[in-house]
Amino acid sequence: MKDNNNTESIKTLIIIPAYNESENLPKLFSALIEAEGDFDIIVINDCSRDNTEAICINHNIKVVSLPVNLGIGGAVQTGYRYALYNNYDIAIQIDGDGQHDPKFIPYLIKRIKEGNHLCIGSRFIENEGFQSSKIRRVGIKYFSWLIKLLTGTLITDPTSGYRACSREVIKLFANDYPKDYPEPETVVTVLKNKLRVSEMPVIMNAREGGKSSITSLKGIYYMIKVTIAILIASISRKTVAEED
Amino acid sequence: MNMSGTLRTSLIIGSILFFVFIINMIRTKKLELKYALIWILTSLSFIIMSVFPETVFMVARILEVEVAANALFLCIIFLLLLMVFALTVAVSRQAIRTKRLVQELALLKAEFEEKNKTSKQ
Numbered sequence: 001m002k003d004n005n006n007t008e009s010i011k012t013l014i015i016i017p018a019y020n021e022s023e024n025l026p027k028l029f030s031a032l033i034e035a036e037g038d039f040d041i042i043v044i045n046d047c048s049r050d051n052t053e054a055i056c057i058n059h060n061i062k063v064v065s066l067p068v069n070l071g072i073g074g075a076v077q078t079g080y081r082y083a084l085y086n087n088y089d090i091a092i093q094i095d096g097d098g099q100h101d102p103k104f105i106p107y108l109i110k111r112i113k114e115g116n117h118l119c120i121g122s123r124f125i126e127n128e129g130f131q132s133s134k135i136r137r138v139g140i141k142y143f144s145w146l147i148k149l150l151t152g153t154l155i156t157d158p159t160s161g162y163r164a165c166s167r168e169v170i171k172l173f174a175n176d177y178p179k180d181y182p183e184p185e186t187v188v189t190v191l192k193n194k195l196r197v198s199e200m201p202v203i204m205n206a207r208e209g210g211k212s213s214i215t216s217l218k219g220i221y222y223m224i225k226v227t228i229a230i231l232i233a234s235i236s237r238k239t240v241a242e243e244d
Numbered sequence: 245m246n247m248s249g250t251l252r253t254s255l256i257i258g259s260i261l262f263f264v265f266i267i268n269m270i271r272t273k274k275l276e277l278k279y280a281l282i283w284i285l286t287s288l289s290f291i292i293m294s295v296f297p298e299t300v301f302m303v304a305r306i307l308e309v310e311v312a313a314n315a316l317f318l319c320i321i322f323l324l325l326l327m328v329f330a331l332t333v334a335v336s337r338q339a340i341r342t343k344r345l346v347q348e349l350a351l352l353k354a355e356f357e358e359k360n361k362t363s364k365q
Binding site: 063070 | 254342348358
């Protein structure tokens with residue numbers, strides 16, 4: 001897990017957005033320590049009301065605590081800004097709720113090293129592991145179809161928050177990242193900026209503790225908001241990337 | 245125009261008080277002049293309309309609206325829509341700025357604490 005002081009080595013950062021994830025974080029940390037590869041970890045504590053921050057400090061994991069709650073998009077973007085300022089070459093986003101197994105991190109890093117700019121961990125390539133509820137799968141299929149229609153690229157799991165990105169994409173996201181439900185929209189933004197997006201099969205777990213940010217009541221708002229966001233992203237001009 | 249004396253007097257007094265209130269808010273720095281300009285103009289036009297009600301009928305004629313009150317409603321609703329939209333724009337801009345500030349502050353604070361920790365060791 002620690003740097004091997006290789007001057008030529010590629011710096012990788014794991015970004016973990018966390019809002020009241022004290023139940024799930026210890027397990028994630030031990031899984032991360034077991035995972036292969038050379039990477040640093042940063043937890044973005046989105047003004048949690050539980051002891052998320054203390055747990056990170058106790059586990060000796062670097063934590064950035066937001067003074068006010070910004071929501072998932074604002075939290076993740078803080079991680080990208082950290083990656084930008086600290087000259088990371090690769091940033092990997094992983095949910096703090098235990099859905100994402102860190103054992104796939106080395107494969108994601110490999111994909112970025114191979115020249116992809118964004119690599120999404122997809123549940124729907126091998127269709128293994130937790131597949132989400134039927135109604136959500138329909139929603140994901142719809143976004144997948146919409147993105148294919150607008151960009152010509154098939155993304156099987158556009159809502160996946162398990163993703164790795166290159167320096168180019170870090171700069172893009174550091175400057176501009178949606179506030180809520182950012183995943184499908186950012187895929188379109190990256191594709192529209194003529195950057196390469198690929199997917200890699202991963203196995204996700206059902207959530208262990210806490211609850212999903214998307215409840216049934218918000219479902220309709222979510223579908224409408226993300227549809228409009230995708231349409232807007234597809235007619236947007238190139239995003240300005242942040243300077244080095 | 246056939247408007248009762250008491251109504252007209254109270255409208256004039258009310259609109260002048262409104263104007264004084266706005267100016268006082270700016271004077272005591274509770275309102276920023278940039279956002280208050282539209283309110284100064286609005287209160288001035290209230291004064292004009294209450295002192296010279298003929299202006300309302302004139303505007304109605306220009307807009308070819310038969311009932312003067314409808315012309316007044318039309319103008320006010322249009323103005324309100326513009327103001328609400330301008331506010332939405334202002335709120336969006338503030339939200340973007342606040343987000344960036346919060347992010348930078350959190351990153352700085354984390355870095356500061358890190359430095360403090362290493363210097364203590």
